[in-house]
Amino acid sequence: MLAAELSPVDWLVLLQHELLLFASLFFLLGTLDELAIDALYMVGRARGRIRTPRIDRSTVEGRAIAGPAAVIIPAWHEDDVIGATMRHLLDAWPQAQLRLYVGCYANDPATIAAATRAARGQSRVRIVVHSACGPTTKADCMNRLYRAIEGDERREGLRFRMVVIHDAEDMVDPAALPLLDAGLAKAELLQLPVLPMRQRRSRWVSGHYIDEFAEAHAKAMVVRDWLRAGFPSAGVGCAVSRERLALLDLQAGGSGPFDASSLTEDYELGLKVAEAGGATKFVRVRGDDGRLIATRAFFPRTLETAVRQKTRWVCGIALQGWDRMGWSGRPLDGWMRVRDRRGPLSALVLFVAYLLVFLTGGLAIAHQLGLARAPVVTPATKALLIANAASLGWRAACRALFTAREYGPSEGVRAVFRIPLSNIIAIMAARRAVAQYVFSLLGGTLRWDKTEHREHPAVSQEMLA
Template identity: 75%
Template sequence: MEAAALTPVDWMVVIHHELFLFAGLFFLLGTLDELAIDILYAVGRLRGQIRTPRIARDCVEGRALGGRAAVIVPAWQEHDVIGATLRHMLRAWPQSELRIYVGCYANDPTTIAAATRAARGHERVRIVVHSAIGPTTKADCMNSLYRAIQQDERREGIDYAMVVIHDAEDMVDPAALPLFDAGLASAELLQIPVLPMPQAGSRWVAGHYMDEFAEAHGKAMVVRDWLGTGFPSAGVGCAIARGRLAKLDAQNGGTGPFDAGSLTEDYELGLKVAQDGGRTAFLRVRGEEGHLVATRAFFPHRLDTAVRQKSRWVCGIALQGWDRLGWTGSPLDGWMRLRDRRGPLAALVLFVAYLLLLLTGALMLAESLGAARSPGLTPVTEMLLLANAASLLWRALFRAGFTAMEHGWAEGGRSILRLPVSNIIAIMAARRAVVQYLASLRGSMVQWDKTEHHGHPSVGHQPVGQQATA
């Protein structure tokens, strides 16, 4: 049939076939990539090299530290949550060796006031007001906190052993600080899992974070740690040796250890430490009662705020990361960076897959009206269809299992139903991320695109460990 004789329905059949091949092949490549991680995880578990040890919380929580610790909490327009965060942190971590540095901006008086009220009567909290007009970037705010730490060290003649990074809404685990302290003997950067909390009013949007973090911090990061490749810091629940921060500061010409021009300084931090030869460790530990030692937090509960947050991740990791970090390291490091940067391509493939669903429905309707005839499946397309159907089932069951492990089987079941929500957010975030990246190439200033926080995880939830309720 000549091209000129093709009807609109014929063109739909041709486009449907080509899109099917495109999506099917890339889904198959993604399947093989994920299957490799699954196999490595299974091998590590069977060999006993990947495991989640148990600790007696009573013997760990509140234990004195071997050195001084500084916690830095950057805060821009966080008046709704910063008070609850500080009060919880002071209860959960009563160690006298700890000092909390909260970074605020002079043009954000409500956050300063909320932090000041929560810190009243506590010598272990210092409010640091940034000299710049906010918002700058989160990394820039953390650099101002680092300079405050340096000033205190010089003025008081003290030395910090580690710096712990947290966000303004985090609910810390009482056992985390002593574990960080002990872990510094063998690593310069330590990361514990992040555990998004369920939100009754947002089972689908906020809930999809539970699914993604359960699998990422239960499997992918664990495998990366086992393989010895660099893994990205989560930006919360992360401890770094004071000496390593000084080295990063020197590499940046004394401007601070965190790159103020990066949208995802947390992601880059872990990779830079590993790239410079520093030892990193992902600490996955449970208490004797079975609760994971993790940072608990609320994530965005609305579609628009979830898209905004994830677009920053995609832009900073997949697009800026390519420019800023390149592909240095071992072949294993290259594989992991490729996985980190696949977000825009994965979103494109997902978009094509949903477009295929619409085209399939339209062609079925046309066939029922006698306007078209189904071209049928070729051996190649049939193989792709079966392979991807099996892959979808495997991935859904795997995700449900990891979600159920942390949040119960009810949430594990919901995780399967939340897969389309996760995919739609990924597609929308990738589109926005590409726009952001192109704007940055034209010289647009990078600013702190902060996450909106709906409530605080310490409200209405039973804190983990005894110290949290002291």
């Protein structure tokens, strides 16, 4: 049939067919990628190379550490939670050799006041005020904290053994600090899992974070650790040896170990340490009470704040990361970086898939009314659709199982129904991230578009047990 003879509805049928091929092929590629990780995970479990050891909490919690440790927390407009975070951390980690550094800005007096109240009577706390007006970037604030650490070392004649990075809303595990301290004997960068806390008033938006982290920090990260592929730090629950930070600072020409121009300095930190030949370790351990030793926190509970947070992740990792980090020479690391940076493409494919749902439904109605021909499904297209349907079922089952293991069967069931919401957030974040990236290419300055925190899990009644 000539193009001139095609009706508008016929053009829609052709469009639907082409979009179906596009989405199906890229979904299949994504499926093969995920199945490779699944297969490696199962092989590692079967061979005993991937396991989660258990420890007796009573012998670990409060145990003395081998040398001075600095904990750094950058804070901007965190007056609602910083006090609770500091008090909980100091109670959970009573080790005398611990020192907590909280970074604030001169134009944020509320956070300075809240941190000062929490530090009252605590000799282990330093409040560091940045001379620049905030917000700059999280990395810039951490560089200011690093300079404060150097100053204390010079004045007091001491040398910290490690620096632990946390966010202003984190709830630390009492056993975490001794574990990180012991791990420094084998690695220069150690990362604990992150466990988002359930919230009664946001079972869906905040809930989708528990699904994603439950699977990522129980499977993908442990596989990368087992394969000795460089993995990104999470920016919380991350310990770096003091000597490695000094080397990173030296490599940066003395501008600081954290790149102040990066939106995702945490992601880059782990990869930089691995690239420089430093050993990294993902520390996944359970206590004898069955609880994972991890960093717990509330994650965004509204659609707007979730999209804003994930925009920063996508822009920093997938878009800026391509420019800033390039590609490693090792094929294994290259594969992992492809996985890290596939967010915008995955979002595009998901958008096309949801568009196809509406387009196919509309064409089916038009066909029943005699306004359009039935779409032609070739054997190859049919095979792709069957493969992708099976893949969707497998992915949903994996998501449910990993979520149920940490949060119980009811959350495992909810995890399946939260998948569409997770996809929608990813699509919205990717569109916003591309716009931000283009803005930066045109000379714009990207600032710390941080998530605001109103409640802390250590004191809030929002938390579900």
